[in-house]
Each structure stands twice: as structure tokens, then as C-alpha cells.
Amino acid sequence: MLKIYGPARSRSSRALWMAEECGIPFEHEDLTRYPTMPEKSAAVREINPIGKIPVLVDGDFVLSESMAINLYLARKHGRHLWPSGEQDQAKILQWSFFAVTELDPPLVELMVERTFRKEGERNAANEQKHAESVKRPLGVLEGHLADQPWLVGPGFTVADLNVASVLTMAAGAKQELTDYPHLLAWLKRCQDRPAYRKATTPKA
Numbered sequence: 001m002l003k004i005y006g007p008a009r010s011r012s013s014r015a016l017w018m019a020e021e022c023g024i025p026f027e028h029e030d031l032t033r034y035p036t037m038p039e040k041s042a043a044v045r046e047i048n049p050i051g052k053i054p055v056l057v058d059g060d061f062v063l064s065e066s067m068a069i070n071l072y073l074a075r076k077h078g079r080h081l082w083p084s085g086e087q088d089q090a091k092i093l094q095w096s097f098f099a100v101t102e103l104d105p106p107l108v109e110l111m112v113e114r115t116f117r118k119e120g121e122r123n124a125a126n127e128q129k130h131a132e133s134v135k136r137p138l139g140v141l142e143g144h145l146a147d148q149p150w151l152v153g154p155g156f157t158v159a160d161l162n163v164a165s166v167l168t169m170a171a172g173a174k175q176e177l178t179d180y181p182h183l184l185a186w187l188k189r190c191q192d193r194p195a196y197r198k199a200t201t202p203k204a
């Protein structure tokens with residue numbers, strides 16, 4: 001059975017959400033059975049040399065990088081999330097790269113500065129720099145979503161999932177989104193999806 005590695009409160013949530021959208025059976029290795037970080041890292045390194053999650057194992061096939069995993073799942077199991085037109089597919093790649101190159105880095109830096117670092121250890125200049133740089137991609141999304149409900153074509157696709165799953169880091173980054181009302185409404189539409197709720201609700 002297909003297996004996804006990494007806890008739900010991490011970038012692995014992106015792949016977990018995608019697997020739920022596809023409605024496929026999968027096993028979730030959340031790594032909690034490894035009590036320490038070095039043990040978790042060692043377990044991940046056995047399948048992904050860089051030691052990072054998410055990792056997907058599909059039989060003998062091992063795949064890392066959250067966006068690659070989601071695009072693979074969309075094409076294999078989620079054709080409703082992967083339109084047939086070449087230009088729509090290219091746009092999905094565009095938004096997926098946008099998510100990890102334009103949004104993920106500043107949001108992670110803001111999360112580190114505003115949530116993880118203790119008072120007195122914060123780097124105000126770094127925070128300011130990334131607070132500024134995140135405005136540009138957020139503005140692009142706001143402009144795009146002012147004219148259409150979804151990122152590519154008439155319905156929810158893996159482009160929406162990939163971008164929204166990266167944007168969920170805005171909460172931990174303490175990044176206000178109220179200046180971006182269309183983006184906020186779209187994010188709510190994405191996060192209201194049963195598959196998102198299922199992937200992010202802790203199992204009893």
C-alpha cells in the first residue's frame with residue numbers, strides 16, 4: 001500500500017491532503033514511534049538521502065519533495081484535479097513552483113522569527129525583510145483570485161491544493177491575510193474541503 005512519511009503538522013500535510021482528495025487507501029508513517037529527532041532523521045534518511053519529509057513510497061518507487069509527490073498523485077489517482085489541456089497543466093506547474101519558491105521561503109523565515117525564536121533572539125531586520133518579500137506573491141494571488149474562484153480553470157485542482165497547503169503556514173508565521181480578501185475567501189474554500197479537514201484533524 002502507498003505510504004506517506006512525516007507528521008501531519010509538517011510539510012507532510014500537503015501530501016496527506018492530496019491523498020485524501022484522491023480517495024486512495026494509504027498508510028501514514030507519522031514517525032512518532034521514533035522517540036528522538038536523530039532516530040526520526042535516521043529512519044527518513046534510509047529512504048530519502050536528504051533526510052526530509054514528506055516522502056512517498058509506492059511499491060518500489062520512492063518520491064520526495066511535496067510538490068512532486070502531489071503532482072504524481074494527481075496524475076496517477078486524481079484526474080479530476082489534473083486537467084487534460086497542456087496549458088492548464090503548465091499553469092499547474094507554474095503555481096506549484098510559485099508556492100515553493102515564492103511563498104514557502106518567506107513564510108518559513110517569518111515562522112522562525114515570530115514563533116520559534118525566543119524574545120531577545122529575534123532578528124528584526126530578517127523579519128522585516130521577509131515580511132516585505134511575502135507581500136509580492138500574496139498580492140499576485142489576490143489579483144488573480146479577484147477574477148476567478150480557482151487558480152486554474154473552473155474548478156479546484158492540484159494547483160489550489162499545492163498553493164493553499166503552503167499558505168497554511170501563514171498562521172504559524174503570524175502573517176495577517178486581511179489585506180487580501182479574495183485570497184482569504186479562496187483559502188477558506190480550500191480548507192473547507194472534507195479532504196483537508198480529514199488530513200489535518202488529529203486521529204483519536
Ligand SMILES: N[C@@H](CCC(=O)N[C@@H](CS)C(=O)NCC(=O)O)C(=O)O
Binds near residue numbers: 010051064066067100
Ligand atoms: N522542499 C521540501 C522541503 C521539505 C522539508 O524541509 N521538510 C522539513 C519538515 S516540514 C524537514 O523534513 N526537515 C528536517 C530537516 O531539515 O532535517 C518539500 O517541499 O518537500
